[in-house]
Amino acid sequence: MTEATPSAENADDGPPVVLKLGGSLITEKDRPETVDDAALDDACDAVADALASGAVDRLVVVHGGGSFGHHHASERGVSTTTGTRDADAVAAIHGAMKRLNARVLERLRERGVPAVPVHPLSLAARTDGADGGLDLPLGSTATLLDEGFVPVLHGDGVATAGDGVTVVSGDELVVELATGLGARRVGVCSTVPGVLDDDGSVVREIRDFEAVADVLGASDATDVSGGMAAKVRELLALDAPASVFGADGLTPFLRGEEAGTRID
Numbered sequence: 001m002t003e004a005t006p007s008a009e010n011a012d013d014g015p016p017v018v019l020k021l022g023g024s025l026i027t028e029k030d031r032p033e034t035v036d037d038a039a040l041d042d043a044c045d046a047v048a049d050a051l052a053s054g055a056v057d058r059l060v061v062v063h064g065g066g067s068f069g070h071h072h073a074s075e076r077g078v079s080t081t082t083g084t085r086d087a088d089a090v091a092a093i094h095g096a097m098k099r100l101n102a103r104v105l106e107r108l109r110e111r112g113v114p115a116v117p118v119h120p121l122s123l124a125a126r127t128d129g130a131d132g133g134l135d136l137p138l139g140s141t142a143t144l145l146d147e148g149f150v151p152v153l154h155g156d157g158v159a160t161a162g163d164g165v166t167v168v169s170g171d172e173l174v175v176e177l178a179t180g181l182g183a184r185r186v187g188v189c190s191t192v193p194g195v196l197d198d199d200g201s202v203v204r205e206i207r208d209f210e211a212v213a214d215v216l217g218a219s220d221a222t223d224v225s226g227g228m229a230a231k232v233r234e235l236l237a238l239d240a241p242a243s244v245f246g247a248d249g250l251t252p253f254l255r256g257e258e259a260g261t262r263i264d
């Protein structure tokens with residue numbers, strides 16, 4: 001086992017890669033609080049290999065909620081647009097996400113990846129209400145990167161002016177991170193091999209939401225943050241090239257190769 005020690009010498013100040021591991025990939029989305037062990041192991045292997053080989057030198061990981069966050073949020077009627085003022089509900093959603101985050105961190109560190117947590121509930125806010133933008137201060141993430149760590153954020157609860165606490169999706173975090181840190185490229189790894197058209201084939205490239213709006217649905221599983229349609233909308237807003245791909249696309253994406261659907 002390699003030690004998960006950051007190497008500040010290797011951490012240059014070039015643009016980072018931002019990777020989201022979808023909750024539907026790393027958990028069994030219809031069984032409450034169940035990790036998909038094989039899928040999480042494979043994803044962590046791919047990340048560790050990419051860092052060890054130098055294919056990626058600076059990396060920020062974000063993971064989604066899967067059967068951890070979505071289950072608790074949906075039970076309590078909380079979503080990205082509907083908040084709660086019930087502290088027990090906030091604790092349940094945030095607690096579940098921290099449990100999943102701890103599992104992801106552990107698997108990464110076992111493989112020598114210097115992964116450390118960044119919890120959005122403690123940092124972020126929707127200061128203009130549920131329909132407003134997300135304010136995500138990036139000082140801690142940027143400094144952790146500079147110090148050679150791999151920050152691992154996650155979908156979470158977020159303080160929301162006038163609405164208590166709403167859900168912030170991993171996809172929203174990816175957009176803020178990519179914009180604020182000037183990402184080299186952005187990858188969203190999910191259970192599907194890319195955005196699928198009416199025939200189930202992977203759409204190679206999306207440049208315009210309206211062109212694909214008809215085939216974009218929500219998630220097949222419990223999902224309080226909008227599924228694939230919300231994902232594509234968020235990624236289209238980015239300057240950095242983004243891709244949506246499945247487990248098989250993770251290694252190619254990390255190497256800078258084509259994977260799944262390119263969104264730009």
Ligand SMILES: Nc1ncnc2c1ncn2[C@@H]1O[C@H](COP(=O)(O)OP(=O)(O)OP(=O)(O)O)[C@@H](O)[C@H]1O
Nearest residue numbers: 022023024064066190195196215217219220227228
């Ligand atoms: N046109 C489409 N192409 C591909 N997937 C689609 C499409 N329309 C809807 N979907 C759904 O979107 C899902 C992916 O979005 P989802 O938000 O569930 O993924 P995730 O990001 O991996 O999970 P999480 O939100 O828990 O992090 C797919 O599993 C599928 O059910």
Ligand SMILES: C=C(C)CCOP(=O)(O)O
Nearest residue numbers: 064065069155169170225
């Ligand atoms: C439901 C919660 C708390 C997280 C949502 O994040 P996502 O799975 O990336 O949409």
